[in-house]
Amino acid sequence: MNINQIIMLDYYAIIPLFLIGSALHFVYEWSRHSRKVALIAAVNESYWEHIKIAFWPIFLLYLTEYALGGWKITSFIPAKTVSLYAIIIFMVSSVFAYKYFSKKNILFLDIGLFGVTILVAQIIGINLLKDLNPSLLIIWVSVFFLFSILISFISFTLKPPTEPDIFRDPITKKYGIRGHK
Numbered sequence: 001m002n003i004n005q006i007i008m009l010d011y012y013a014i015i016p017l018f019l020i021g022s023a024l025h026f027v028y029e030w031s032r033h034s035r036k037v038a039l040i041a042a043v044n045e046s047y048w049e050h051i052k053i054a055f056w057p058i059f060l061l062y063l064t065e066y067a068l069g070g071w072k073i074t075s076f077i078p079a080k081t082v083s084l085y086a087i088i089i090f091m092v093s094s095v096f097a098y099k100y101f102s103k104k105n106i107l108f109l110d111i112g113l114f115g116v117t118i119l120v121a122q123i124i125g126i127n128l129l130k131d132l133n134p135s136l137l138i139i140w141v142s143v144f145f146l147f148s149i150l151i152s153f154i155s156f157t158l159k160p161p162t163e164p165d166i167f168r169d170p171i172t173k174k175y176g177i178r179g180h181k
Helices: 003-012 014-030 047-067 076-102 107-131 136-158
Strands: none
Touching: 003 014, 003 047, 003 107, 014 047, 014 107, 047 076, 047 107, 047 136, 076 107, 076 136
């Protein structure tokens, strides 16, 4: 794949990524609480678990693109790493912003913001892929941050920190797998 094919795939993948991420909201329950499935699917209603279901489908898309030719593009790893971090920043900040005014979760806003988060992450990744000309140091720093976020998603599912509250299920008031009702 060349850069233009990757960009087209990123645009065309937005709706499938939304649908796959939405399905991941239920897969843990469907799997009868499999610990392996818990690593990629939402195990409770915390913000972290909703970030996870946006993160994993996009990460798997990027991994596929990398294997199919993204490795030839010097901007690929830095661009896609920033895009993955944008998921966390955008989702948490947008949900906290609307909840500041509404004082509660509103389902259609949560679903809409989930879709907008995927859109924003993809647009950031596409624009950086086109415009970034990273040095070797930036590429290696990006690899470090990429592995850091991967390790975080795995470890924080199994043993989440008790602060900040993005890891706490607002319904059960518990964390991680124990937060599943």
